[in-house]
Each structure stands twice: as C-alpha cells, then as structure tokens.
Amino acid sequence: MERHFPHTNATLTPKQLGFLFPAEWHPHRATWLTFPHNEASWQGDKLARMRPQYLAFIQAISQGEQVGIVANDEPLQRFIQAELEKIGVDLSRIEFLIKPTNDAWCRDHGPAFLINPETKQRMVIDWGHNAWGGKYPPYDDDNRTPTAIAEQLGLLSVQPGIIMEGGSVEFNGAGTVLTSRSCLLNTNRNPHLSQQQIEEYLHNYYGTEQVLWVEDGIVGDDTDGHIDDTTRFVSEDTVVACVETDPHDANYEVLQTNLKLLQEMRLLNGKPLNVIELPMPKAVMIDGFRTPGSYANFLICNAGVIVPVFNNPHDEQAIDILEKAFPERKIIPLLATEIIWGQGSFHCLSQQEPLV
Template sequence: MKTDIQVKDIFEIAKLGNLSPAELGYTFPAEFEAHLATWLSWPHKEASWPGKIHTIFPAYAEFIKQVAFGEEVHINVADEKMKQFAIGHLTDAGAKLENIFFHFFPTNDAWCRDHGPAFLVNKEASVKKVLVKWNYNAWGDKYPPYDLDNQIPVSIAEYRGIPCFRPGIVMEGGSVEFNGKGTLLTSEACLLNPNRNPHLSKDQIEEYLQGYYGVNNILWLKDGILGDDTDGHIDDLTRFVNEDTVVTMVEHDKKDENYAPLKENLNLLQNLRLENGKQMNIIELPMPGKLIFEDMRLPASYANFYISNHAVIVPTFRDKNDDRAIDILSSSFPDRKVIGIDSWDLIWGLGSFHCLSQQEPL
C-alpha cells in the first residue's frame, strides 16, 4: 500500500494511468458501509418509459425523500427548468430539501448506477477518495446516444476535486457487487458479453476488476433474469447484506423461465468461497410473479434494493410476495429500516431504485 505519495502525484498518476487504484491502496467499499452521499440523474427520457414517464415521479421522489433523511443526495439535471420540476415533486413528497443538491450535468438517461462514477477510498493516503470513470455504452450500444452519460464521472470528479482514473474499458455499476473485504460478485452473461469488451478474455477482465476496484476474489454467476436488457446485471440477482451474507433471488415455479437460471446461480453460490475461504451465508429471496406490460416480461426483482445510511429501499410490485420480501430483508438488515416503495411504473423502464442510484462513501 503506497501511502507516502503526495496529492499532486496521485492526480498525475490518475492522468497517466501508470498505476492502478489498487496499487495505490484504494478499494471499493460495500454499499452497506457509511455514505457521504447518493448520486442520481433526474429521469427525463420519454423513450425509457414510453407513455408512462409522468407516472414515475411520485415513487422516485419518495425514494429521494427516504435517502435524504440520512445523507446528502446529489442530482444531475440538464438546466434550471428541470431543477425546478424536480424541486416541485420533491416538495410534494415532503423531502428534506436542505440535504438535496443539484448539478447542471446533463444526461441522456437516468441510470446513474451504470453511467455514474465508482468511488474508491484509502483512509491512509493523502488523498482519501478517488473515482474511476469506466466507459459506458448503454448496455452494448442498445440505446444511443449516451455521450452525455459517459461524461458524468468526469464532471463529478471535477466538482469533488478528486483524481479520476480511466481504465478505458466498458463497465457498469449494476454488473458488480461487493462485500467490502475483497470479494466481488458478477455474472458471465454481462461481463463476458461481446457487446461490452470483445477484445478482452475473462482473465483480462478480472485483472481490470482487481486493479480498478481493489478486490482480490472474483466470483462469477451465470445468467440474469428474463426481460433484463442489461444482459444479466448482478443487482437483479444476488446482493451482499453484510461481509459474509448474500440474499439471492429464487423462483419456485418450475414452469417459469427464471426457474432454471436462478437455480443454477443458487447452486454456484453454494460452492463459491469468500476471500477468507469461507462459504457464504445464503438467504433466498422469492421472485415476484410475472409482470407483463404490452406483452413484454419486465425484470421485476426485489434484489434491486438500495442500501442508504438511513434505510434499505425495496421496490415492490403489487405482488403477493412483496410483504415476504420485505420481511426477509428486514431480518437481513437489523440496523436499518426496510421500506418498500411501489415500483410498478418505474420497472417499465427496465430498472428500479438500485439501477437509478450510485453511492459515494465517506
């Protein structure tokens, strides 16, 4: 761990790329560790919620309200008009506006988990926090343009005045999950998809994950759930609730298309090991029933919860398993309040609260 490097040197290292964050002693904290802030990009792209975008703002504002009870919320907006529109919805929701900050950083879309920065920390270094700007291509060039989204980490680095590392490959925040002790969970369906980094082998991708997230133990699951246009993001499948425990989605209906892939992932989890060689504690989380909109299966998953300082915010789907999922997660997070927020309209955009947010650690 290099803790004797001066501030100006770390900025120069980030610019030149001659050392990785891991080589400088930086690591990506688990989401359940303390946050300074949560970053969001205000939704505005009609095509992401065709004919329904006007319906998502009450739930989105309620989400922000809950997060802002315990930490700062920073929201990327295009202009003053969008800011005032957001303030109107947040005021209606009763949000704590003194904890909410707006930035005129325009975006193409709202999915800040994937286009936002990855913040890493090293409490022993002269610069305590850095960020990584991965390349972003809207999940394999599915939804161009994404040039504004791709700029967001740079804008945030400049705002925070911290070094910005640029690995130069495609990576999305929703594709990786951390226990904060050196283990990273991901899926082959996403990271090995040729629409991301076709020039890289699995071993080469692992080298980037180790170097730019500061991990030493990478665990691979297989396929994602039906309807997930991200090609199998881990944040719809399996999440760490503490350093040695995961919740993972399971489907009990053998006739459902999600039954087999989720069963395979569960079997893999039972055989994988943490960085210390121990087996994970595994808690099963039931899938909601099929959610169909205009003949399309939507990727509804309780795993797309967001862990804030104050609470765990869980998407609900007006389903018989909503209460069961909240009960399971309440037992998994004894130190936080678990709050369900209706995601019936949000999920038409093919994502929910975790996809929309990115944490910034202390």
C-alpha cells in the first residue's frame, strides 16, 4: 500500500501535477463496490432477489483482480463472506472497508482514482455527492466514502468542492471526456457554475483536454441522463452508442439526437469518432415500471467485459456487437434482471482502482 505522498503546492491542480483519470481498460489493481443493503432501492423481497446476481458480479470481477467491498457494518461483512464462500469465491481476492453507507451506487459516490504515469503515483478525487440532485436523502454516509477508501489505501485525497458523479463522465484515456448536458448542466447539481466552468473542473481534476457533449439519457434513468447508459468508449477513438430502432419508442428521438452529435464530433487529433451502434434491449419492464436497461452499462475489468443482459430478444445481438468491439477481451454476459430494478446496473455499481 502507498503510505507516502510528497509535499505538493496546494495551488497546483492534479492536472498540473501530472495526474489523469485513465481509461477503464487500463489494468486494475481492484474494483470497488458498496454492498447493497438499503430496501429503498430494492423494495420488499427485491433486495434478496437481486443478491445472487450481485454476488455473481463479484465472482466475475474477482477472476482478474481484487474486489474492494464497502460494508455498512461487521454483521454485513460476515454475511458477505459467508455468501461468497458458498459460491466458491477466493476470499483472498476480497478486501473490506467497514463504514456506514446509504446506497449501492459506487460509480457515483465512490472515489475517482487518478494516476501519474511518470511518477507512478496515485491519488483520489473526492467529488461531492448529493444523490443525483437531492433525489434520495440521506446521502451523507455515501458522500464520505471516497476519503475513507483513500485513507485505507494510504492515498492523498483532494476535494474539488462541487457535485460530480462517475456515471456522468466517460474517458478515452487520451485527453477526451464524454458527458451529457442534461446531467452536468442540471441546476440540481452545480447551479452556480457555467458550462465553461464545469469544463475547467473536468480538465483540472480529471486531467483532460477536451469535453464532448451529448444531450440526454434514456427513459427510467433517474440520474438525469448519465453517459454510461448511452455512450461508452471502447478504445481511444471508438465508442459504442445506444440506438433504438423503433421510432415509436420513447428512447428513439433522444438516442438519434445523440448519435448525430457523436457522428459530428472530432477528437483532439482532428479525426472523427468511430461510432458503433449498439441496440437497446426491448423495454425492460418490472411491475409496470420501465427500467433503464442498457447494454452500455458494462464494466471493463481485468477478467473481461461484464455486460448486463435481461433475458431479452436483443441480448445476443448486443453480445455479438460487443465481442467485435472488444476483440482482445472476453465478453462476460451476466443477468441483471433483478439488479436493474434499482435503476442501474454493473457499471453504476462499481468503480475501478487502476494499477500504476
């Protein structure tokens, strides 16, 4: 574990110090999760019903890296260990942090890990978290998670002082970040900041040079349009972009708008984005509610690409497209039919910790 960080001038930004947020395909030391326990997110028996899918997710990640699990208390830790043992997970791959938590969406309340490729150092950005514009209080325990993880790992933690969520930003590791206007420019996040000021925060704290904007997100997404449900980098110059082929579907127009914007975008080198169209699943309905089911909410980890599937007519087509998009990685389809009730999936639940 890294226990020392050299003295730095507090006026310098992470970018000026040589830090950046690497692409998700950069090798991981670990992936961090916040173990779900809040029945407000999975009501009634839904929490118990989603748990086998969540445990299968942990098992899949653990095949290639450590899994850091933030557990609300020691009894929950003991429960998790027992459940993982039952399905044959190597517990030496599991690390625990015991601290109070509110919800399970570690992508949004967890730490953003930066690396310095030159000095081989790491640091944590602890953005503010307000539960997607104050929708789901309380969230104060989740808001304290990044610094707690940083302290456990012996890493420097920096607080920019504004609201930012990991699911709202997507990186190619070569200076570009993709995001959506509907989320980052929403007045329920940082109403005092202009688009230019938000872009400056992205550059200074994520180490980027360019911000590319799409418009909005999909139906059922309560985050105001997170990018990780619609558009994902699969390499420095290529994205998969969700499309809806049914013109009568509620997602058709917004995804067509995003697709046209993506097709017009240029990277820092002046080249256009290579855009691969990825189908949406046929509407994933649970108890009359349309969930934000999306094949784009995959996690790239050392073991492969963990893709949510929904026992859906479009599952196989999406898997085939992603296999071609990631020719050197194993595609790992996992059922998310119960997890998606919580209005998120595998990417939303996780945050990678890179190797240096």
